[in-house]
Every structure is written in C-alpha cells, then in structure tokens.
Amino acid sequence: MQHALAAPFYDIRGIFNQTLLKLFSWSSKGKYYMLSATEAIWDSSNTELFNSKSSTESRFREVVELQSTDIFRIKWKILSERLLQNSEYMCYLVFKFSEKCSGLHCPVMVQDLNQRRNKQTRIVYFRTPQTWNMSGDDNQGPKEREDGWMEVNLWKFKTDPNYGCIPINLKLATYEGSMSGLVVCGLEFRPM
Template sequence: MGNETLHAYFATSGENEWMMIELCRFTPHKKDVDLEVLLESLSRYYCGSNAIYVEGIHFQVINDASLKVKPEVYENPEGVQGVLKSNSDPVQQLSVSYDEITQKEDGGKLFSPSKASEKKCHMLPAKMVLYESSRVKCFNWKSHADQSRFLEVAELNSHQVFRIKCKFEFEKLSPDTDYACYLIFKLSQKCHGLWCPVKVRDVRLRRNKESKFLYFRSPSVVNLHTIERVPRHREDGSMEVVVWEFNSGNEKTDDHIRMSLKLRCYEGTMSGLFVYGIEFRPL
C-alpha cells in the first residue's frame, strides 16, 4: 500500500480478554500476499506504561463495497477546508438545503420549518451555545458579515476540550419527535490536526458513562467507528456533524429543553476549528 499512514483508535474485545484492532484493508490480487506493517506512536495516555502483548494477526473477510470508500477533500474559494465524502458511500451523501429562514427580533435565534416533514427545525448561533469559563479562554470571536445567519463565529484556541451548553423554549421544536443536533463548523486551511475521533459526553447524565464519538474530518474506513457521526458538506459551504440525538418529549423541563455536552479530542488540540452554531432537525 505504499507509504500510506493509517490511524487505528478503536479495539474490540475478543476471546480470553484479548483485544483486536484493525490495521488495514486490501483485496488480494496475487497468489502470495506480502504484508508489512510498521506500528508506531502508541498513545501512553490510553495504553498506559505497561507492556503491550501481541498474540498474532487475523485476516477477516469484510464487505467488498466498504473497500471502495475514499474520502475526498474540498476547498472553498475562501480557503477554508471542508471534507466531501466518497461518491460510493450513500450515508455520506447528505447535502443540507434550507427552507425560508427568518431572523427573530432577539437577534440570535433562527427558526426554520421543514417543508418535507412539516416538523420544526431550530438553529442557534455559536455565541448562544458555547460555554466558556471565566478562568480559561477557549475561543477567539470573529465577525462573519458575509453570512447573515451567523454574525460571529468562534475560533477554538489550542485546547483539547470545549463545552456546548444552552437551553431554549420547548415550543421551538415539534412535540414527541426524534431530533438530531448538528454542530455547524469549518476547518481552517492551517489546521493540521483533528484527524482523530472526538469523544462527546452528555454532562447531565453523570451516572451514565457512555460516550459517543464523532469526526471533524472524514476518517478512512480503518478509523471509522460510527458511520452516523462523520462530517457532511452543507450547501452554504460549511460542514456539519451530529453531536446529540434526543426525543423532544423526553427532554422537556419547565417548558425548556436543556443540553450540556463536553467534547474532547483523542490527540492534539482543536486549534483551527471554527464553530458557527448548532441546528436541530428531525431524524
């Protein structure tokens, strides 16, 4: 496979407490297969300082169609990099079109009815959803006059974690409806990181340790952990990725819906990430 570098983050449990992690995918075209893999940069943060024992390698048949997925890179005229998906992957083919969106008098909240499903959609700008403590400055705020829906966008500093925290009126969404919350973002051309998965945890569920994972760049099939939470290209030139899924009826509290999420990247920092806001759309 030449000098291609792949990143593997997720291992699965096997028999007798042995773990298995995917190294590469290929289609054998010859009688003999010459496999040479160099393993390096094992993370001490996740692996610890103890020894890692290797039992062997295992070749497993997979779906042939998944071998053809190749992420592509898109650069818009403004020089901000986004990620397009493979033409062979229907899950990653979503383009988001907007119905008529009206500006509210409060200056921040935007509302859009979905004509296709006749369910309500709701959008909030970054200024209303990003949480920043008084001790740590996580964002640099920049004006964005060329896109009226988002007057200010947040550029993340060199931090590994950031928070999304907000509440809004229950009437903004359709009752008893399954929703997905999308983070709307772009990556700077100077951003060289964020190839790794990002862990998303619902802070309100303190006893529930289960976390979700997302990507800000389309991963290779080796890295892919959950196909639903990869970035998708929007018609307005930005990107989006699912950060939260919920039922509007289950989340209602005092006529409001509250969300509080913590996002942490596996490696490096989130420098170069520009957050525009979030959007709630029916699943």
C-alpha cells in the first residue's frame, strides 16, 4: 500500500526541479541565469506604476505590466557563484507588449546607477527603429526569441570572483511618452 503523501511529495519535487531548471541553466556557451520581473522590478507598495499578473506564456508564474510611468528601476543582487567566473555577461530584458501598449516608439535611456560618476548611458529601443535613427551599436534594438517573447540588451558586465555578488541598479527612462503596456517577463544573463 502506498503512503498517502507519496504522490503529492513527488509532484512538489518535480515542480521544484522544473523551477530550478528554468532559473539556473547551462547553454552551449556556459551558465546563464534568469530572474523574474517580480523579483527585479516589482514594487508592491506602488501599484500605480506596476501591475503583477499571472501568465501561462512565461517561464514564471507572474509577469509585471507597467502602468502609466516613463521611468522604472531594476534593482537586485546576483550571487557570483550562479555565473561563470571571470566572464563577460550581457543582461537582457525579456518583454512583450500588451494590447493597450501604444508607446515606446522613442529611444529609452538605460543608466547604471552603480556607476554614477561615469554618467554614461545606453540607448535601447523596444520597437525596431528606423536605421537612420540608431547610433553605431547594433545591440540597441529588440530581437524576437524562440519562446515568442522579445528581448533587448540593457547592460554588459564582467564577473569577479573577489566579490560575492553582482549588484544591479539600472534606471530606464523614455525620451518621450509612457511605458504603459510594457509586459516584463524578467531578466536573462548570458555569457558573451
């Protein structure tokens, strides 16, 4: 006779293993890591700017839809052990547009707030711009992913084994209009 708790325990373990595979995986190029939008940008105290909603299309249970805002921040710390040491990584924002999204036709400025003295900003586009409107960087525009979501390259960094974590503190601001209707699945960190 089987124990009554055996079946549910097996299901929970399977779900846990699936979640780990989604969050922390190996690719042919090395380790990559994905962080959910609810961890990176969700601020439950500010429901006027963000709306957390369930999703069956995402690898995470919940995604974050931006409301009427022209600025949002991404703040998190990644444990260095989750990434390859002494490696360069790219940080991608994984997103879609809701049916009500009519903006984001203009460039978005990305500023690394951990490097305030530097004052360097990166320009990205959530919608493919006209070629005359782009500067020399070919990683500015969105790319469609195999899973049906879009991604845009926000940030480049190098891992350092001397530090226990990698702090992320990015500010995204539109040049014009609102980011209302931008649905964020999460961040993906991939080695270059």
